[in-house]
Amino acid sequence: MQVITDQVYAFSKDNAPCATAHPGEVLVFKTLDCFSNRIPDENTTMADLDYTYGFANPAAGPVHVEGAEPGDVLVVDIYEVEVADEGTIATDDHCGPLFEMTGYRTKKIPIRDGMADFNGVKFPINPMIGVIGTAPDGEDVIDGFVGAHGGNLDNKLITKGTRLYLPVRVPGALLQMGDVHAAMGDAELCGTGIEIPAEITVKVSLIKDFELHWPVHETFGPHGKWYVNASAQEFDEALKNASKELQRLLMRITGWDAVETYMYMSAQSDVELNQACKPCEVQLSLRIGTPKLPGFPPLVG
Known part of the structure; x- marks a missing residue:
């Protein structure tokens, strides 16, 4: 089983693949959190980081899928999303409906036995993949952004047991993924869920010659x-x-x-x-x- 550890910060047809997979192959993607693991404690906030291209939402990959051609669909079966034992929620001064009264703050969230602990309130985690997609055939798209190729979908249903269908726009598809959340509510109101490093196990396969304009799961x-x-x-x-x-x-x-x-x-x-x-x-x-x-x-x- 191939383990994918290389990280990239944009979806691009010019990204050199770090691995090649065959349809039906199972892969493991080892991912950093959306901050590139650069927030070690609650004294560090997003104000201390250069939150620009080359930092945010790293994605493991890309993987060239043998036989994938423009006009095909890449199928990704998500077998497992295993997360670390601590995640991070952070706010800034420009994102979300309450940004004007929020400012920069960081909170570390312990994860134990499948439960998150927020100030003593414990709730089940639902590890989900925030960023997943294939390379567009046009301009590069930074990992933190979303589009018809996938990218920063931030869909809490893209988790263990889900099957994802992605349009193939370039030869090999160039699959990459990252930005895992241990838990996230719909809309991700403050701009981050419980951001966390993870290992994602998936199987890749192809549907040949099928027109798909947007990701489907x-x-x-x-x-x-x-x-x-x-x-x-x-x-x-x-x-x-x-x-x-x-x-x-x-x-x-x-x-x-x-x-x-x-x-x-x-x-x-x-x-x-x-x-x-x-x-x-x-x-x-x-x-x-x-x-x-x-x-x-x-x-x-």
Whole structure:
């Protein structure tokens, strides 16, 4: 099993791959926290760090997936997300709805036996991957930003047991991931969840020649759903991006026309926030989830 330890700070078609994987291969990505492990204690805040390109949200990788070509879909099955025994929450003076009364502060959160301890209040962790994606075929995208390639999706459902579908835009896909949170609420209000180093175990595979405009993920079990993830600077545009993609994918498998599909989405599909700590230069990220349709083909594949 290959272990990926190299770190990069942008999604780029020019990044040299640190490893090559074959479809069906299982990989382990060893990740730093979003601060590159540079906040050792509560006396250090984000004000002490150079939070610019080359520092924030490092991602392990990239990995060249053999046989991946533009127009394919990279499938990532998340087998495990194992986190360290301490995480970090930090605030700054420009991010989130309460930034004007917040300022810079750091809090260390112990993790024991699957529980986080916040001032004596203990709650279960839900380790999730904040940054995951493939290389875009255009300009580089810094790891802290999100887009149609994936990136800083900050979706708390991208966790153990989830299957993620990513558009392939460059040969080899160039998969990378990082920015794990031990726990994070939808929207990540103050701009950070419980940021933490981690080891992520995944399996990679391919779907050949499938048109996918935005990342999609699939959950399983009796309440399993399909989710389209999309982003934009403002909510209405992000909502339109996700709605159009979900509508297109549903029409493909059902044969319904656009208006009937739109009606069905209004009755059965839920809009949920991923990352929305506005005001923030990072785009708003959201997901639309829809129940799986018995008797119909998969939404992707």
